Amino acid sequence: MTQRTWGHGAIRLLRGNITEIRADALVTAANDGLRGGGGVDGAIHRAGGPEILEACRRIGGCPTGQAVATTAGELDARWIIHAVGPIWQGGNRGEAELLASAYRQSLRVLADLGGSSIAFPSISTGVYGYPLEAAATVALGAVARHLELETQPSDVTFVLFDARTFDTYTRALETLSASGD
Ligand code: AR6
Secondary structure (H helix, E strand, C coil): CEEEEECCEEEEEEECCHHHCCEEEEEEECCCCCCCCCHHHHHHHHHHCHHHHHHHHHHCCCCCCCEEEEECCCCCEEEEEEECCCCCCCCCCCHHHHHHHHHHHHHHHHHHHCCCEEEECCCCCCCCCCCHHHHHHHHHHHHHHHHHHCCCCCEEEEEECCHHHHHHHHHHHHHHHHHHC
């Protein structure tokens, strides 16, 4: 585990399965139809039970770069935040801004709900094909900026599923910390 205090809060990096984490909100990497799917979204829907997909159906969808909250069903959290990251199309289709926005909007949704702790997966770097190093820099940069400007949520954990993702985020956080000194 790696932890850095930042602005009004802290960024923590963990290797693991996000469904086993306790936080006010767990973020899932959703699609714009909120239809459920594979990867981290499949894991969240399986572990949380059918109530989550029912809530998604009622909402109906969420544009890329945005985020919406639902019940967390049986998971040890108050909410699931469904964040829609971009599908990688080569890097010239606004992917970086859309990815940063997915993180920012998730933080904003939780701030509006009054929550203070949030766990993110590595959005867009699975099926959606976003190059990992670039995604880690965008993800950590967006969260760091939020912590500098806002007081809530203040406790941000990235739950990274495999060694390569964890190592890449760890290096990106070191780079970000060095540039912020
Ligand atoms: N906990 C934490 N991270 C996980 C878990 C888990 N249990 N399972 C997988 N990951 P992906 P995307 C990691 O494909 O690229 C779905 O079908 C995974 O190793 O889940 O944003 C949605 O419904 C990778 O590092 O999300 C969408 O249609 C990261 O989570 C689409 O996939 C993201 O991989 C979204 O694709």
